[in-house]
Amino acid sequence: MTGIPLANRRLRLGMVGGGDGAYIGGIHRFAARLDNNFELVAGAFDVNAERGHAFAAKNYIERNRSYDDYKAMVEGEISRADRIDVVAICTPNHTHFPIAKAFLEAGIHVICEKPMTTTAEDAIALHELAQSTGLFLGVTYTYCGYPMIHEARAMVQRGDLGGIRVVQVEYPLEWMATGIELQGNQQAAWRTDPKKNGRGGSIGDIGTHAYHLAGFVTGLKAEALASDLATFVEGRALDDNAHVMIRYEGGARGLLWSSQVAIGQSNGLRLRVFGEKGSLAWHQEHPNELHFTPLFGAPIVVKRGRDDLSANTQVRTRTPPGHPEGYIEAFANLYSAFASVIRSKACGKAVDEEVIPTSYDGLKGVAFVDAVVDSHEIYDGGWQKPRFV
Ligand code: NAI
Numbered sequence: 090m091t092g093i094p095l096a097n098r099r100l101r102l103g104m105v106g107g108g109d110g111a112y113i114g115g116i117h118r119f120a121a122r123l124d125n126n127f128e129l130v131a132g133a134f135d136v137n138a139e140r141g142h143a144f145a146a147k148n149y150i151e152r153n154r155s156y157d158d159y160k161a162m163v164e165g166e167i168s169r170a171d172r173i174d175v176v177a178i179c180t181p182n183h184t185h186f187p188i189a190k191a192f193l194e195a196g197i198h199v200i201c202e203k204p205m206t207t208t209a210e211d212a213i214a215l216h217e218l219a220q221s222t223g224l225f226l227g228v229t230y231t232y233c234g235y236p237m238i239h240e241a242r243a244m245v246q247r248g249d250l251g252g253i254r255v256v257q258v259e260y261p262l263e264w265m266a267t268g269i270e271l272q273g274n275q276q277a278a279w280r281t282d283p284k285k286n287g288r289g290g291s292i293g294d295i296g297t298h299a300y301h302l303a304g305f306v307t308g309l310k311a312e313a314l315a316s317d318l319a320t321f322v323e324g325r326a327l328d329d330n331a332h333v334m335i336r337y338e339g340g341a342r343g344l345l346w347s348s349q350v351a352i353g354q355s356n357g358l359r360l361r362v363f364g365e366k367g368s369l370a371w372h373q374e375h376p377n378e379l380h381f382t383p384l385f386g387a388p389i390v391v392k393r394g395r396d397d398l399s400a401n402t403q404v405r406t407r408t409p410p411g412h413p414e415g416y417i418e419a420f421a422n423l424y425s426a427f428a429s430v431i432r433s434k435a436c437g438k439a440v441d442e443e444v445i446p447t448s449y450d451g452l453k454g455v456a457f458v459d460a461v462v463d464s465h466e467i468y469d470g471g472w473q474k475p476r477f478v
Contacts, residue, residue, distance in 0.1 A: 092170055095435040100428055102127040103166065103173035103197075105159045105188050106180035108135035108144040112276055113202060114179040116420055117229070118148075121177070123421035126428035130154055131173050133162045136180075159188045163195045175225070175431060178202055181279040182287050186211040189226065193218045198225040198431050200424075204297050204458060205451025207287030212455040216448040225434060226448040227427040230301040232358060233446060234419035234426075236393050236405040237379045241306045241362070241369055242444075243399035244381065244391075250364025253307050256335070256343040257361040260299040261351030262291075265329055268322050281325050289458040290327025292318065295358075296347035296461065297454040301446065302360055303345065304453070309337040311457070316464040321350050333461055377413055401444060 102121055107114015114134070121127035131154035135141035138157040145155030156162035166172040175198040178188050186206045189199045193215070205228050206212040219226035232238060244250065270277035279285040280294055287293045304310070313336045318328035329350050335343030351357065358373035367383040377393040393402070394410030405422040408414055426445045433440045 095174065095432050099128040100126055100174045100431060101131075101171065102129045103131040103162060103176040104129060105133050105162065105176060105178050106135070106184075107132070107177070108141050110275060111135075111179065113229075114177075116417065117177050117179055117200075117424075119417050120420035120424045123417065124425045124428075126425060127175075130171075131156070131162065131166060133157065133159045159191060163191050163197075166197070167195045173197060175200060175427070181285045182293070183207050183285045186215060189215055190218060193222055193224050193226065196222070196224070198434075200227045200229060200427055201451065203228050203230055203301075203451065204287060204293050204454050205448065206455055207285075207293075209452075209455050209459050212448075212452040216452045219448040223434065225427065225430050226451070227423070227430070228446045228448065228451040228454070229420070229423055230298060230305075230446040230450060230454075231416070231420055231423065232298055232302045232373065233305045233444070234405065234422035235371075235373075235376050236398075236402045236414070236419075236422070237371060237376060237391070238302065238306060239401040239405060239444065240391060240393075240398050241360070241371055241379055242308075243401060244369060244379075245307055245362065245364075249367055249381065249383075250362060250369065251366030252339075253309060253337075253341045253362060253364045255361075255363040256303050256307055256309065256337070256341060257359075257363075258299045258303040258343070259346040259348075259357065259359050260295040261346065261348040261354035261357040262295060263350070263352045263354050265322065265349035266352050268324060270325070281327055283326050286327060287455075287458060288327075288462045289331070290318075290320070290325070291329050291347040291349045292316075292331040292333070292461050293327075293458045294347075294349070296331055296333070296345060297457060299345050299347060299358065299360075300457045301450060301454060302358070303335075303343060303362075305444075305446075306360060307337075307341070307362055309339065309341055309343075311343075311460075312336045312338045314457075314460055314464060315468075316461040318462070318465040328465075331461065333464075376415060376419070 133156040177200040270281045316333045319330045330348045333345040370380040379391040382388045
């Protein structure tokens with residue numbers, strides 16, 4: 090039905106959302122192209138069909154594969170011999186569930202933006218659907234695409250840090266420090282609407298990235314958490330700042346901060362892990378370096394591109410040391426990993442999805458947001474005022 094086997098051609102990619110003026114869709118398109126694994130051939134690029142068609146035309150998509158909406162796209166694509174193999178969902182959060190469900194039910198693999206859904210029930214349903222259909226559902230937790238994040242993970246696994254004691258992860262941003270959602274900012278408007286963003290504001294939007302990153306590098310699983318959410322911009326319906334204390338299985342302690350009002354922080358995602366034998370630190374704005382300090386030793390800067398790094402790090406590296414790689418390359422690493430899973434599935438090969446963010450990671454992210462908001466809203470107890478202040 091789909092003609093040439095996947096092993097002998099690029100994957101045919103469709104996209105929902107990501108049209109003119111959208112943010113992440115463009116990054117997906119760069120990422121999909123970088124390693125020559127995908128060809129964008131179809132889409133329903135905009136909530137406004139006319140704008141979507143105009144965008145499709147500018148991007149060399151055939152008119153009969155530019156669809157009014159995702160439902161028409163599913164219908165149109167399943168009737169074609171050269172239908173898409175996979176769809177990238179680049180729309181606001183509340184639309185991920187119906188769109189992903191429709192494509193999975195049509196037998197099409199899915200690459201879905203985070204958070205995977207706005208409710209845990211929907212996340213469970215999507216995860217189960219991916220499992221029962223055997224289709225791939227990848228979630229774009231961008232930051233686990235960075236080579237040095239794979240190196241950090243390898244160092245933890247190798248025991249360089251010893252047992253983990255403390256995990257500090259923060260994702261501060263400044264762009265919503267004022268009420269830009271009321272001044273026509275498209276991205277801020279849906280992110281501050283609980284019906285579209287979900288129950289968590291900053292914690293759903295960027296806290297989920299931080300939570301995934303900390304778990305990815307350390308391998309630790311959360312046992313319990315306690316949170317304090319705040320909304321600093323007047324009139325905003327969701328948190329724009331969140332502090333979360335995490336107890337991990339095995340006794341390690343975590344502290345996670347997400348903020349949309351942190352002036353001076355463009356994209357300040359930062360992870361620090363402290364173990365019994367050493368610590369490591371990584372900052373998204375300087376992603377080619379990892380800082381490792383052994384107990385009683387001098388700090389070491391581990392740099393991307395060197396021959397002695399782990400295999401998972403090296404396979405995600407394209408340019409020699411000293412030639413910076415960054416965000417687009419990290420995103421492309423996710424796309425390449427997704428392509429390899431989809432190709433493997435097509436020829437019935439076993440797939441190692443351990444370092445690839447899948448529907449279960451998506452589900453864990455949504456469950457995290459629920460726990461954080463529940464902790465704040467339902468169990469807002471335990472606060473003690475010091476006797477002297
Ligand atoms: P955006 O507002 O810039 O773009 C959304 C796009 O979706 C627009 O083109 C809009 O017309 C379209 N759209 C909305 N509803 C639609 C529908 N029913 N059918 C077709 N198109 C529809 O939003 P942004 O910032 O690009 O975020 C989109 C998603 O990506 C969100 O889930 C967000 O959390 C995620 N995101 C992920 C990032 C990452 O690092 N992985 C970074 C930024 C966003």
